[in-house]
Structure formats: structure tokens, C-alpha cells
Amino acid sequence: MSGKLSGRRILVTGAASGMGAGIARLFAAEGAALALLDRNGEGVAQVARDLGQPGWTCDVADRAGVGAVVAQAGDRLGGLDGLVNAAGILDITPFVDLDPASWDRMFAVNVTGAFNVVKAALPLLAEAQAATIVNIASVSALMPMPGTAGYSASKAALAMFTKSIAMDLGPRIRANSICPGVIRTEMTRYLWENPEHSARAAERVALKRLGEVDHVARAALFLSCDDSAFTTGTELPVDGGFSWR
Ligand SMILES: NC(=O)c1ccc[n+]([C@@H]2O[C@H](COP(=O)([O-])OP(=O)(O)OC[C@H]3O[C@@H](n4cnc5c(N)ncnc54)[C@H](O)[C@@H]3O)[C@@H](O)[C@H]2O)c1
Incomplete structure (x- = not known):
């Protein structure tokens, strides 16, 4: 199959839903061979079936589990040329009420999860001709918003992790992050399902609308x-x- 990703083997986390699933769809259409990973077993199995690509149930915070899946994915695809770390969680809570366990979990998934995947995949990426790592951070990595101390700090850590590994892993491996604004997925359903909240969020941005999964998939x-x-x-x-702004 010809396409922009023809011949490339790419592992996508968070592939059961939202951006991860949208990225998997676009990448498959562009000719990539994929390994799909998500902690939502049913969801990832469905996307895997739809795309005819292999899927694994795995929590990215489980380092041993990630190691096993990455090894199996590498065997199945005959190597890896790229990663997209889209698995992530969000807890918007005013800092005074933020549960320390939620802070820990956001770091475990949003930052250490990406670390686990990159670390496990590194020997495979190092063998690729031109390997790529794409981490889905957030505008929350770049600017403060109320109630997002834990989420913003985790996404800022992810963005700086990405820059740092770009220095360490070049020239063979490139690493970039994407910082989406409000994108219509399950994660933001609470917002876009409410017309008033949705209109307020759209009003805050220059293009006066919320983003769609495909906008992020095209950037990835x-x-x-x-x-x-x-x-x-x-x-x-x-x-x-x-x-x-
Ligand atoms: N939707 C937005 O507006 C928005 C904005 C900025 C950044 N983001 C980020 O984009 C990424 C994708 O989010 P989305 O909007 O598509 O949300 P989503 O909830 O639709 O999808 C997230 C996926 O990640 C999976 N996941 C969560 N924790 C996991 C774990 N520990 N191990 C494996 N899989 C796990 C979920 O099961 C789900 O399938 C996230 O990292 C999120 O923080 C989202």
C-alpha cells in the first residue's frame, strides 16, 4: 500500500478512543503497520478489528506489562519505526481539593507511561532508519488553567521529557510533542455536550471553534x-x- 507512512511500523497508545483511535485510522490509511495499545481491552480490540491491525490490552503505567507488549509488537511487526503516546488521563479539580492519589496517577500515566513506552521501544527504534516519537501533551503544558495543577504539570513534564530525549536520541530518532487545545473526544465530553460551555470554550480561541480528532491526527x-x-x-x-494569547 502506498501512503506517507508506507513501510513504517508504529505503536500507538491510547488507541481505543479519541485521538489515539483517530491517529490509528489515519496512519493505517497512510500505509503504516500498527501496534495498538490501550488499557481498555474491548475498545482496543474493536479498533484493531476495524483496521486489521494487532491490538494489546495494557496499562502504560505498568512498566513490565509495557515491556512485554512492546517486545511482542516488535516481533509481530519485525521492528518499530515510530511511537505515538496518546494514552492520558485528566482530572480537573481545584488544587485545594485535588486528591494526592490523582496527582500520582496523572504523573504515572501521562509522564511515566510515555517514559515506559519509549524506554522499552528504544532498542527497536535505534535499529530503524528514521525513527519518530510523537507525544500528545496539551496546551496545558504551555499555559495555566484553573483546576489543572496536576494535569498541567504532568503535560509540561511530558513536553520537556520529549525535548530532552530529542537532544539525547538524535540524529537517528526524532521526538516531538503535540499540544492540543480543546478537542472533541470522550475526555472533553463533559464540556462539548453542554452548549453553553462549548460556546465559551470556542469563543476563547482565534478560530472560534473546538478541535476535532482529525486535526490532531494530521499533525501526528x-x-x-x-x-x-x-x-x-x-x-x-x-x-x-x-x-x-
Ligand atoms: N481532548 C482534549 O481536548 C485534549 C486536549 C489536550 C490533550 N489531550 C490529550 O490527548 C490524549 C488523548 O486523549 P483523548 O482526548 O483522545 O481522550 P480519550 O479519553 O478519548 O482517550 C484516551 C485513551 O487513553 C486510554 N488510557 C488512559 N489511561 C491509560 C493507561 N494507563 N494505559 C493505557 N491506556 C490508557 C483510554 O483508555 C482511552 O482509550 C491524552 O493524552 C490527553 O491528555 C486531550
Whole structure:
């Protein structure tokens, strides 16, 4: 199959839903061979069936589990050329009420989860001709918003982790993060299902609308193929004009 990702083997986390699933769909259409991972077993199995690609049930915070899945994925695909870390969780709670366990979990999934996947995949990526790592951070990595101390700190850590590994792993491996604004997925259903909240969120951005999964998937495609061959260590906002204000 020809396409921008023809011949590339890419592991996508968070592939059962939202951006991870949308990225998997676009990447499959662009000719990639995929390994799909999510802690939601039923969800990832469904996407895997739809796309005819292998899927695994795994919690990215479980280092041993991630190691096992990455090894199996590498065997199945004959190596790995890229990763997209889209698995993530959000807890919006005013700091005074933020449960320390929720803080720990956001770091375990949003930061250490990506670390676990990159670390496990590194020997495989190191063998690839032009490997790519794309981490889905957030505009919350770039700007404060009420009630997001834990989430924002975890996403800022993820973005700086990405920049740091871009330095350490170049020139063979490129690493970039995407910083989405409000995108219509399960994670933000509470917001976009409410017309008043949705309109207020849209009003805050230059393009006056919420983002769709495909906007992020297209950015992930750019960063996972040769179109971005000289781009590494960046934080690409896909936010309709929000984080620069
Ligand atoms: N939706 C937005 O507006 C928005 C904005 C900025 C950043 N993000 C980030 O984008 C990424 C994708 O989110 P989404 O909006 O598609 O949400 P989503 O809830 O639709 O999808 C997230 C997926 O990650 C999986 N997941 C969660 N924890 C996991 C774990 N420990 N191990 C494995 N899989 C796990 C979930 O099962 C789910 O399938 C997340 O990292 C999120 O923080 C989302």
C-alpha cells in the first residue's frame, strides 16, 4: 500500500478512543503497520478489528506489562519505526481539593507511561532508519488553567521529557510533542455536550471553534513521516489559536 507512512511500523497508545483511535485510522490509511495499545481491552480490540491491525490490552503505567507488549509488537511487526503516546488521563479539580492519589496517577500515566513506552521501544527504534516519537501533551503544558495543577504539570513534564530525549536520541530518532487545545473526544465530553460551555470554550480561541480528532491526527502524521524530517524537539500547538494569547 502506498501512503506517507508506507513501510513504517508504529505503536500507538491510547488507541481505543479519541485521538489515539483517530491517529490509528489515519496512519493505517497512510500505509503504516500498527501496534495498538490501550488499557481498555474491548475498545482496543474493536479498533484493531476495524483496521486489521494487532491490538494489546495494557496499562502504560505498568512498566513490565509495557515491556512485554512492546517486545511482542516488535516481533509481530519485525521492528518499530515510530511511537505515538496518546494514552492520558485528566482530572480537573481545584488544587485545594485535588486528591494526592490523582496527582500520582496523572504523573504515572501521562509522564511515566510515555517514559515506559519509549524506554522499552528504544532498542527497536535505534535499529530503524528514521525513527519518530510523537507525544500528545496539551496546551496545558504551555499555559495555566484553573483546576489543572496536576494535569498541567504532568503535560509540561511530558513536553520537556520529549525535548530532552530529542537532544539525547538524535540524529537517528526524532521526538516531538503535540499540544492540543480543546478537542472533541470522550475526555472533553463533559464540556462539548453542554452548549453553553462549548460556546465559551470556542469563543476563547482565534478560530472560534473546538478541535476535532482529525486535526490532531494530521499533525501526528506530519511529525511521523519525512515531511517533518528536519523537525525535532518541538511542541506543536493544535489549538485553534489559544496558547499564544
Ligand atoms: N481532548 C482534549 O481536548 C485534549 C486536549 C489536550 C490533550 N489531550 C490529550 O490527548 C490524549 C488523548 O486523549 P483523548 O482526548 O483522545 O481522550 P480519550 O479519553 O478519548 O482517550 C484516551 C485513551 O487513553 C486510554 N488510557 C488512559 N489511561 C491509560 C493507561 N494507563 N494505559 C493505557 N491506556 C490508557 C483510554 O483508555 C482511552 O482509550 C491524552 O493524552 C490527553 O491528555 C486531550
